[in-house]
Every structure is written in structure tokens, then in C-alpha cells.
Amino acid sequence: MLQSKPRFWAAVAGYACFLALNSFSLWGFTFLPRTLLGADASDTWRIALSITNILTFFVIAAVGARGKRIAEKNVLLSATLAVSAGLILLLGQVFAPAFGLALASGACLGTGTTLLFLCWIRVFASIGTPSAKKVLVFGSALSFAPFSLYLATPSEGILFAVFVMAFATLVLLYCVKESSETEGKAAPATIPTRESTQPLFKPLLCIAMIGLIAAVISGIANGGTPTEPLDFTQQALLIHLQNIVSASIMGVCWIALKKDPSITATYTVVFPIIATTMLLFAVVPDPLHPMLSFLSSALFVMFSMVVPMQSIAIAQQRNLPIDFVYGLMAGVLYLAEGIGSILIGSLQSAFASMVAQPLVLAFLLLYACSLVMFFVLHKQKDGVDAPERTITEQPTEQERDILKEKAESLGASHGLTTRQIEVLNLVAHGYDAPSIAKKLFISENTVRTHLKRIYTLLNVHSKQEIIDSLNAA
Numbered sequence: 001m002l003q004s005k006p007r008f009w010a011a012v013a014g015y016a017c018f019l020a021l022n023s024f025s026l027w028g029f030t031f032l033p034r035t036l037l038g039a040d041a042s043d044t045w046r047i048a049l050s051i052t053n054i055l056t057f058f059v060i061a062a063v064g065a066r067g068k069r070i071a072e073k074n075v076l077l078s079a080t081l082a083v084s085a086g087l088i089l090l091l092g093q094v095f096a097p098a099f100g101l102a103l104a105s106g107a108c109l110g111t112g113t114t115l116l117f118l119c120w121i122r123v124f125a126s127i128g129t130p131s132a133k134k135v136l137v138f139g140s141a142l143s144f145a146p147f148s149l150y151l152a153t154p155s156e157g158i159l160f161a162v163f164v165m166a167f168a169t170l171v172l173l174y175c176v177k178e179s180s181e182t183e184g185k186a187a188p189a190t191i192p193t194r195e196s197t198q199p200l201f202k203p204l205l206c207i208a209m210i211g212l213i214a215a216v217i218s219g220i221a222n223g224g225t226p227t228e229p230l231d232f233t234q235q236a237l238l239i240h241l242q243n244i245v246s247a248s249i250m251g252v253c254w255i256a257l258k259k260d261p262s263i264t265a266t267y268t269v270v271f272p273i274i275a276t277t278m279l280l281f282a283v284v285p286d287p288l289h290p291m292l293s294f295l296s297s298a299l300f301v302m303f304s305m306v307v308p309m310q311s312i313a314i315a316q317q318r319n320l321p322i323d324f325v326y327g328l329m330a331g332v333l334y335l336a337e338g339i340g341s342i343l344i345g346s347l348q349s350a351f352a353s354m355v356a357q358p359l360v361l362a363f364l365l366l367y368a369c370s371l372v373m374f375f376v377l378h379k380q381k382d383g384v385d386a387p388e389r390t391i392t393e394q395p396t397e398q399e400r401d402i403l404k405e406k407a408e409s410l411g412a413s414h415g416l417t418t419r420q421i422e423v424l425n426l427v428a429h430g431y432d433a434p435s436i437a438k439k440l441f442i443s444e445n446t447v448r449t450h451l452k453r454i455y456t457l458l459n460v461h462s463k464q465e466i467i468d469s470l471n472a473a
Contacts, residue, residue, distance in 0.1 A: 007176055008131060011123060014172030015139030018116060019243070020146040021165040023236075025049055025109055031232055035155045036162075037093060041102045045093075048106030049113075050338055056114035057331030064324025067191035076119055076170075076177055082112030083166050094159060116169065121326045123176055125312050132312070133254040136305055140247040144240040151233060196318050196441035200328070203314075206267035207307065207329055208336040213274055214300035215340025217281070218293060238294060246302040260313070266306045270299045307333060318441045319419075403428045406470045414457045423450045427463055428470050 024032045025046075033042040063070065070078075086108030093101040124132035146165060153161045253259045261269075277296045281289060311326040407428050411421035419440075426436045433451070437444045460466055 008127070008135065010172050011127065011131075011135045011176045012138045012142065014169055014176060015120060015135055016143040017146045017165055017169040017172060018120065019140065019143035020149075021162070021169050022113065023143075023147055023150070023239075024162050024165070025113060031235075032150065032158060036090075036158050037102065038097075041093060041097060041099075044099060044102045045090075045106040048103045049110035050334070052107045052110030053114050054331055054334050054338065056111050057117075057327045057334065059327075060114070060118055061324050061327030061331060064321035064327060065192050067321065069321060069323060072119075072122065072177060075115055075122070076174060079112050079115035079119060080170055082108050082115060083170065084112075086110075086112055087163055087166060090162075091159060116173070117330060118323065118326070119173055119177065121308050121311065121322060123173070124308060125315075125322055129260075129309065129312065133250075133309060136309070137247045137251040137254065140243045140301070140305065141251075143243055144236075147236065147240060151236060192320055192324055193441070193443060195438070195443075196320060199318075200314070200325070203263040203310065204329065204332050206263050207303075207333045210267065210270065210274075210300060210303050211333045211336030212340040212343075213278070214296060215337045216344045217274070217278060217296040219341060219344030238290070239297070242294060242298040242301050245298045246305060249302055250305050260309070261306060263303075263306055263310045266303055270303055274299055304333065403470065410458070410470060416454065416457055420450050420454055420457075423447060424454055424466070427451070427454075427466055 033045060036042075037045055086105050089101050089105035089108060092098075093105055124135065127135070146168065149161045149164060150158065253261065274296050277292050280292055284292065307329050308326060311329050312322060314320065315322040315325040404425050407425040408421055411424050416424065422440060423436055426439065431439065433444050433447045436447045440447075454466070455461060458466065458469055460469060
């Protein structure tokens with residue numbers, strides 16, 4: 001069993017290997033599977049992988065929405081089986097090419113990769129926010145180290161490198177997951193309701209816009225005609241430099257400045273830069289397009305690092321299942337990216353003769369995203385990023401602390417649950433049942449159930465008797 005420091009560095013190494021594994025499948029290294037499978041089989045394999053990746057995210061969200069949580073060992077076991085099956089089928093495709101093998105391999109690896117995402121998000125939630133941020137930063141920055149195995153391997157040995165990367169990812173993840181079994185279990189999350197999920201709309205909208213724009217910019221850049229196309233090594237260095245730049249920015253923000261930007265706040269910073277980048281595509285020479293693509297991709301990577309941390313924060317704040325929150329957000333991100341790729345590909349084919357096509361497309365997308373920006377910056381009501389509004393007149397800070405301490409002490413001495421103590425604390429501060437339901441994002445019936453139990457355990461019959469008990473504590 002790993003101790004804290006070994007576990008942390010095992011998590012960093014495992015996450016770096018996981019990102020390097022994704023370089024073969026989910027990310028922009030299309031030449032890796034093409035080198036192994038050829039153009040036709042690679043396209044079939046990647047389409048199957050992308051579709052199952054997106055679908056699995058939404059299935060995870062749907063299972064979480066029903067209040068169910070798949071056991072830790074079952075998720076890791078399922079991921080191991082899916083990845084192993086995908087690699088075995090991939091091996092079969094290399095030696096005996098067949099459409100069915102490519103399709104099945106992509107589907108298995110898409111499912112397995114998504115389940116690995118779920119494993120990592122649960123690791124991040126279990127090790128705590130400060131450590132999770134460091135793992136994200138260091139793992140992203142160091143992902144080039146395991147990826148160098150691809151660079152050092154001849155083209156005929158790429159499959160061997162993929163097997164090694166998958167094996168290292170699973171082993172390190174298994175070690176990290178095993179060491180978390182002795183940690184305390186979090187309080188069970190509540191089933192998502194309309195009231196608790198409504199504030200997710202704005203973050204999801206921002207995620208969709210960023211995924212869409214990133215894919216479109218990448219398509220515009222790839223549609224150019226640079227005089228000297230980048231070779232495998234140059235493109236790999238460029239893409240991993242994006243990871244290092246993004247990790248450095250988030251490291252300064254999270255670790256040095258101790259800031260925790262929300263998804264909507266990050267969007268309001270990233271969007272103007274991406275907007276400028278999109279407009280520059282119409283005026284700068286084609287050979288400079290890769291640099292513009294580099295900037296936008298680095299911003300996308302930075303945004304994608306914010307999403308898992310904010311998913312954990314939102315799930316904890318609203319007592320929602322992390323599987324539901326992260327599955328929904330990641331699913332929307334990858335779905336939007338896929339739609340953006342299809343959109344830019346279709347438009348470039350339809351308007352190939354239009355010189356100003358990138359400019360027209362940029363203005364259309366910027367108009368849509370500007371509407372989103374206006375919506376995000378508009379006065380927020382009960383949003384994830386908005387501060388809690390005062391429902392009733394509250395006591396002073398000192399009185400509030402005293403009441404909270406008394407409520408926690410009284411609740412603990414009478415065997416109240418964590419949620420019941422929260423309700424007791426709000427009752428002490430003058431909240432009624434509808435206000436408590438709104439603040440805790442639960443139904444009024446649930447609040448009344450908690451109140452009945454509190455009355456029974458405290459042997460009281462009214463809110464006034466609760467107040468008297470707290471004053472006497």
C-alpha cells in the first residue's frame with residue numbers, strides 16, 4: 001500500500017502515461033494510428049473510438065443521475081478488460097486487416113479510455129483538491145516523457161509502444177486506487193433534481209462553445225497550405241509544448257496564486273483570446289497558421305484542466321454524484337468538439353472556392369460565442385459561480401459562527417447525520433423549509449423528513465424548542 005508521497009508521484013506518473021496513451025487515440029496525433037493501420041482502417045477505428053467515448057460519458061452521467069455509483073474495483077476492472085480487448089483486436093487488425101476488427105477495436109478502446117477518465121476523476125476527488133491540482137499540473141507537463149517512447153520506436157514497433165503505455169497506465173492507476181481503499185468514504189450524494197442541476201446550464205454552455213471553437217480552429221489551421229509541413233517529431237514537440245504551457249499557467253494560478261477559476265470565469269478570459277486568434281486566420285500567411293493553432297489549442301488544454309476540478313467542486317458543493325457531473329461535462333466537451341470537426345470539414349468542402357471562407361466562418365462563430373459571453377456575464381441568479389444570496393436576514397459573522405458551532409456540537413452529541421446537522425444549522429439561522437431546500441438544492445419534502453428526524457433525536461416538538469436547546473448548549 002502506497003503512502004502519501006509515493007502515491008502522489010505514482011498518480012503523477014500514471015496520469016502522464018494516461019495522457020500519452022490518449023495521444024495515440026483521442027488527441028491530434030492522427031499519424032500514429034495511420035502509421036499502424038493505414039488511412040482507411042484508421043478512419044474507421046477513430047470514428048468508432050470517438051463515438052463510444054462520447055456515448056460512454058453520457059452513460060456514466062445517466063447512471064449517476066439515477067443515484068447509483070459503480071464500485072471502484074468494478075470501474076477499474078471494466079476499464080482494464082475494455083482496453084485489453086481493444087489492444088488485442090488492434091493487434092489482430094494489424095496482422096489480418098478487417099473492417100470489423102478495426103470497428104470493434106475502436107469501440108473497446110473508446111469505452112476503456114472513458115472509464116479510465118472516470119477512474120482518474122475519482123482519484124482526484126479522493127486525494128483532495130490541492131493534491132489533485134498538482135497531479136494535473138505535473139502529469140500534464142511530464143506527459144512528454146512517456147510519449148517519447150513513440151518517438152524512440154520505429155514505425156513497425158508503434159503497437160508495442162501502445163501496449164507498454166496502456167500497461168503502465170493501468171498498473172499505476174491500480175496502485176493509486178488500491179491505496180485509497182483505507183480512506184474515509186464521502187457522504188452519499190443525492191439524486192440530481194431540476195433545482196440542483198439548473199445552475200449547471202451556464203458552465204455546460206461555456207464548455208460546448210470552447211469545444212466547438214477549438215475543433216473549428218484546428219480545422220481551419222489544417223486546411224491551410226504551409227510551405228513546409230511539420231514532421232512527426234516537430235508536431236509532437238509542438239503539441240506537448242502546449243501541455244507544458246497550459247500546465248505552467250494553471251500551476252501559477254492554482255499553486256502559486258491559490259486561485260480557483262470557475263468554468264464561466266475561465267471562459268470569459270479564454271474567449272477574447274480565441275476570438276482574436278480566429279480573426280487572425282483571415283489575415284496572416286498560411287505558414288503562420290500552426291502558431292495560431294498552437295495558441296488556441298493551448299487555451300483549450302488549459303480549459304480542459306479546469307473542467308475536472310470544477311466538476312469535483314460542483315459535485316461537492318451541491319452534493320451531486322461526481323459521476324453525473326463529470327460524465328455530463330466531459331460528454332458535452334467531446335461532443336461539441338466532434339460537432340465542430342464535422343462542421344468545419346463540411347464547410348471547407350462546400351466553400352472550398354471561397355477565399356474569405358475562414359473569415360466568414362470566424363465571424364459567424366464569434367457572433368454565436370459573443371451571445372454566450374453576454375449570457376454568462378449577465379447578472380447570475382443561483383448560478384454555480386455566483387455567491388450565495390441572503391435568503392433571510394442573517395446574524396453577524398461572530399453570531400453565525402457561534403450558532404454553527406452549537407449546532408454541530410448538539411447534532412454530534414445526539415447522533416445526527418452530516419446533512420441533518422446542516423439543516424439544524426440553517427434552522428438556527430432562521431431559515432424556513434423552502435429556504436433550506438433552495439440553499440441545499442434538495443426538495444422541501446426531503447427537508448421536512450430531516451426535520452422530523454431532528455425533532456425525534458433531539459426530543460423537541462418545534463423550532464423554538466430547537467433554538468432553546470441550542471442556547472442551552
